[in-house]
Amino acid sequence: MTSISTHPFDSATGLTALGDGRYAGHTEAGYANMVGPFGGITAATLLSAALHDPRRLADPVALTVNFAGPVADGAFEIDAQPVRTNNATQHWIITMTQNGEVTTTATAVFGRRRDAWGSTEVTPPAVPSAADVPVTRAPGFPAWLNNYEMRFVEGGGDFLDPDAGERPDSTTTLWVRDNPVRPLDYSALAALSDVFFPRVMLRLGRMVPAGTVSLTTYFHADAELLAETTESILGTARAQHFGNGFFDQTASLWTAAGDLLATSHQVVYYKA
Amino acid sequence: MTSISTHPFDSATGLTALGDGRYAGHTEAGYANMVGPFGGITAATLLSAALHDPRRLADPVALTVNFAGPVADGAFEIDAQPVRTNNATQHWIITMTQNGEVTTTATAVFGRRRDAWGSTEVTPPAVPSAADVPVTRAPGFPAWLNNYEMRFVEGGGDFLDPDAGERPDSTTTLWVRDNPVRPLDYSALAALSDVFFPRVMLRLGRMVPAGTVSLTTYFHADAELLAETTESILGTARAQHFGNGFFDQTASLWTAAGDLLATSHQVVYYKA
Numbered sequence: 001m002t003s004i005s006t007h008p009f010d011s012a013t014g015l016t017a018l019g020d021g022r023y024a025g026h027t028e029a030g031y032a033n034m035v036g037p038f039g040g041i042t043a044a045t046l047l048s049a050a051l052h053d054p055r056r057l058a059d060p061v062a063l064t065v066n067f068a069g070p071v072a073d074g075a076f077e078i079d080a081q082p083v084r085t086n087n088a089t090q091h092w093i094i095t096m097t098q099n100g101e102v103t104t105t106a107t108a109v110f111g112r113r114r115d116a117w118g119s120t121e122v123t124p125p126a127v128p129s130a131a132d133v134p135v136t137r138a139p140g141f142p143a144w145l146n147n148y149e150m151r152f153v154e155g156g157g158d159f160l161d162p163d164a165g166e167r168p169d170s171t172t173t174l175w176v177r178d179n180p181v182r183p184l185d186y187s188a189l190a191a192l193s194d195v196f197f198p199r200v201m202l203r204l205g206r207m208v209p210a211g212t213v214s215l216t217t218y219f220h221a222d223a224e225l226l227a228e229t230t231e232s233i234l235g236t237a238r239a240q241h242f243g244n245g246f247f248d249q250t251a252s253l254w255t256a257a258g259d260l261l262a263t264s265h266q267v268v269y270y271k272a
Numbered sequence: 273m274t275s276i277s278t279h280p281f282d283s284a285t286g287l288t289a290l291g292d293g294r295y296a297g298h299t300e301a302g303y304a305n306m307v308g309p310f311g312g313i314t315a316a317t318l319l320s321a322a323l324h325d326p327r328r329l330a331d332p333v334a335l336t337v338n339f340a341g342p343v344a345d346g347a348f349e350i351d352a353q354p355v356r357t358n359n360a361t362q363h364w365i366i367t368m369t370q371n372g373e374v375t376t377t378a379t380a381v382f383g384r385r386r387d388a389w390g391s392t393e394v395t396p397p398a399v400p401s402a403a404d405v406p407v408t409r410a411p412g413f414p415a416w417l418n419n420y421e422m423r424f425v426e427g428g429g430d431f432l433d434p435d436a437g438e439r440p441d442s443t444t445t446l447w448v449r450d451n452p453v454r455p456l457d458y459s460a461l462a463a464l465s466d467v468f469f470p471r472v473m474l475r476l477g478r479m480v481p482a483g484t485v486s487l488t489t490y491f492h493a494d495a496e497l498l499a500e501t502t503e504s505i506l507g508t509a510r511a512q513h514f515g516n517g518f519f520d521q522t523a524s525l526w527t528a529a530g531d532l533l534a535t536s537h538q539v540v541y542y543k544a
Contacts, residue, residue, distance in 0.1 A: 111517070240532070263537075
């Protein structure tokens, strides 16, 4: 007999509908970060609640996730409500709670895509193809890294090396995909937009306390482009400013063919 | 007798506390856009509700505003609730309604700034000083433009010229400040982060239907830097991608001395 296996990503983002926009879920050990779950999987889970809701209109355009407090290992509840539905767009407020306390909030915008004039003004970094970049072996901790196949072109994982030293620039560029391979959809793209470890660690060359406070992703890909994207995607991220205990990060995610899948921004708390 | 005058910005963002985090306000004709109020003034008003709330902790770090539906001229109500308060950060959900219908949602993060290692990786564009750039005369319509003194360095207001033609690049760079002059604070900075007209019009060289769907601003300035900023500030914005009826914009706002005040991102609906 062959058992039907569930991909770890689908297990981690899986929810049970409780009615009236409420959903029950639980954290997955395989997506654990230093403390609590990987922020990307939390973002994907919040988006999934709206994506699976029968009231949902069209596909995601924008997602903002605010990491309000730590998520403890175990059960959580999500409340996902469409607060305004127009002809072309729909706006959601989504809240994750544990034992009645808010851990995470989100707003999501869904929108009907239509044929329109288009242009991409930015270009992906010039890089070797994914096949020509070696896979970086996941360090085993934090656990979530094992769920991604990463091939670093620039700004790799050597912050784990105590002798890495400071860098003048916070850019990381990598080829990345789910491990094991899984079709790319909006939830997976939401998680991938948070796949870059904290830029402050890359700059300082050492581990420091850091955690995303707010994450915003704009989805440029339509469903057709997502379906066509079966290989590793190219991600690049950098900080613009560090100061007073907060820094920002701006990122973009590309197909191997050079199509822009998403742009993503976040602000991160740090101590250094 | 000398009458005590209220700055138009303070009049437009002024709210009456109704208790329990609810506030009453009304649109101001002086900040009208093509349809409804200038998005920046709506963002500033939502932030002001939390800023003036006695439960508020520390200064703004991040603000996301979702323009869910049109705001009609007249009265509105704002509900602003801190959903999670930690030692160093506080998370708010803010909702604007008219006649019980949601027009706008927002999330805001406030955070205690502290001495920390810092670095700014990006640089402001090389520009002449504000005094050496002529003020562009506001066209009179839309009305909100009259509340800002704008000195365009690049990508100016000539989209109003029917012969402007297409451009290969969507960058606008300008010196800007409130008109009349007003001290810079977080609310004013929130509004200024939306001061760039829709990039699709700049690219196409003509007016097309467009409206911001979601706007996120990260505040890098602390209160001291804001208080020191008494001259025009430098803003620069560009789109990264236009397609399927949505484009994104990424912007940064700088002091004349080269300090980064804020970075801001938005996704905009358009028809073209």
